[in-house]
Amino acid sequence: MEYQLPKTAKKLRAKVGLDDGGAIRGGKTTPAEVKFAVYTTPPPAKASSPGGSSSGEPAFDPTNLSPQKVPADHLIVADDLEVTVWATTPMLFNPTNMDTDSAGRIWVNEGVNYRRHATRRAEGDRVVILEDKDGDGQADSTHTFVQDNELEAPLGIAVMDNQIIVSQPPSLIVYTDVDRNLRFDPSIDTRKDLLTGFNGRQHDHSLHAVTAGPDGKWYINQGNTGAKFTTADGKTYSIGGPYQGGGGVFYNDNFKL
Template structure:
C-alpha cells in the first residue's frame, strides 16, 4: 500500500505521491516489517531465513576475475551496499536512491522484474539493481596506476534534457567545486563553450575536471532505457572504455586525470561535486586493481547472454518511437477474452478519436466522447488545458462510426460527460459545464457553468461519472480516494444560487433547477447503479463497493 520505505521519502514517497500519503513516520515501513517477521518467527518456532546472494554464469565469470570490490546491488533496503568480496568494505547509498528494482536484462523500458527463473546474474533469483534519482553510491577505493571499473548502466533520462545526461562513475574529492578527478558519464546537449563542438548526446564521455576541461567521447549513442555493459580501464596515462563487450574500445587515448594524491573517494551514479547525477539504474559494479584485457571484457559480456540493445531511431519530430509499439485495433481485439456466450465488436478507433475517458449516447444514436488529451501535465507541460469533446456518427448504418466532429476543445482536464436536451454536460474541474451548439455547425458555441467549486489538484482525483438516477437527478462521483480528501469542499450552484458543503462525499444535482445535494461517498472514478437503484462506487485499490445507506438517511 501507500507506506513507502525510508529511502523513498526523499524521492516523494510511493510512486509520485507524497510520502505522507499513509500519514505515518518515515521509519514506519521497516518497523511494521520487523514486527511482522518477529511474529512469524514466534508462530513458526524458528528463525527467519537469511537473505543469501545467488549467482549465475555472469556472476561466476566476474568472480573468477577476482575483483577487488564487487557490489551486486541486491539490497532490499537500508543505506549499505555490501561488497561481495569482503575485501574493501561496503558502499553507502545517499538519499535520492532506491533499492531492489529490476536489474540487468535484455528488455527495454520501465518493466516489472522477470519471474524467478535461471538468469546469468542471480541464478534462480530475480536479478535486482539500484535506482539513482539525485543520490549516489559512495565508497573508498585505493587505486594505483592501473585499474578497471565494470558496471551495468540503464539510463532513464532523454539525452537532450540537459548539458550532461548523467555521470555513472567518478573519482575525486567529495564536494570539490573544481571537480578534480576523472568522471565517466553520458553526454547531453553541451557542445563546448562556443557551441560549435560535436554532438555527443547519449554517448559515453570521460571528463577530467574543470581546470583541464578535457573530454574524450565515444562513438555510439546508448539506447534509451536499456541495459548497457560499460568498462573503464586505466593503464597509467592511457584510458579505454568498452561498451557491451566490444573488444574495440568505444573511446581510448592518452588522458591525464586530476585526482589529488592520496584521494581514494569513488562515486557511482553521480559526479564528485554532486552535479549531473544519473537518472537511472546501475547493477553489478566491480572494481579491479588491474587493467582488464579486451578479451576478458568480451568474455564477461558474453557470459551475460545478452546482445547489445539497438538505439531507437528518432523521428523528425525529435521523439523516439515507443518502446512497445501500439497494437492495431484488430490486434487489440485479439487480446480481449470474454466468457462463453458473450461477444464484442469494434465500433470506433483512431483516428476518429483519441484519449477517451468517458462516453455517452444521445437519442439519435450518436456517440459522445470526452478526450482527456491534456493529462497529466497539460498540453504544454505546464497545465495548459486541452481536453476535448467529440461526436461520432454512423452515416451508412453499418454499425461502425465513420464520422467524427470536434464539438469542443480547450477544456480543463475533462473527466465525465452526459448528453442532456440539446447539448452535453461535462465535468471539467473546477466547473460542471453545459455545452450547446446553437447554430447547427456541429461545434459548441454556448457554455453555461452549472456548478462551480469542484476540487482540482491531482487529475486522478477529480469529479467524474455523470449518471442519471431513477429519481431523475444526475449523480456524480467526487473523485476522492478516501473520506478525508477534500473535506472542506464547497460547491456553488449557478442556477439556484445556493452554496452546499459537499466535503469528500459524492453528490447529485438537477441540471434544470440547479438543486444540489451531497451523497454517500466518495467514489474515485465512476458511480453507477443497478436497475433497482442501488449505487456502487470504486477506488483504485478496491474495485467495487455498495452504498448501503444514502447520505440523506444518515
C-alpha cells in the same frame, strides 16, 4: 508547489501522497518521488502549475502519432458476445469518458492535455462526436462538438437532449446546443458553469462521471479528495474531506470485495 513562509516561522510540517499509479506499477517500483527544499532566497525555478507540463512541450501533431492499440481478442467476454473495433485514432485521441445520445451517436471526451502534457493543445481538449452512418458496425464519421481551452482531460460527460454536461474541475459545465446542429457555436449556443469550486484540476480523485437518474435528478461522481463547491445561485456545499475513506471499495457480482 511552493509556499512563502512567514519570517518568524521555525518549523514546517508537510504531508504528501504520491499520485502516480501507486507505489508499485506493473510489478515494479514507480519512479515517482517527492523532494522538499527550503530557500532563504527566491528559488532558481518556479513550481509548475497543477498537473502541468514543463515548458517546451511539443505541440500536439495528430499526423505524427504511433498509438498503442489493444487487440480486440485481449478482451474477455461471454461466449455469446463478440468484441470488434468500432473506432480508433485518428477519429479520437486518448478518450477519457463517453456517452451515447438518443440517435446512437457516441460523444467522447479527449484527454490530450493530461498532466505533464497539459500544454500540448493550446486550444484545449475536445468533445468529439462519432457516428456509424452506414450501419456496418464501425464508426465512419467524426467531428468536434467543442474545443475549449478550459478543458484539460475532462473525466465525465453526459448527453441529455441538447444539453451536454462535462465534468471539468473546478466546474461542472453545461453546453446547450441551441440550434441542435451538433457543433458548439458561442454566438448561438450557451455555456454555463452549473457548479464550481471542485478541487483537484488535473487530479484523478476529483470530479468524475455525471449521469441522469430515472427520477429526473443529475448524479455526479466525486473522488476522495473531498470538495467544497458553489451553485450558480451562490449556495455552497461540501463533500467529505481530503482522501476521506481511503482508496474506495471495489465490488463485483460475486458478492466479494
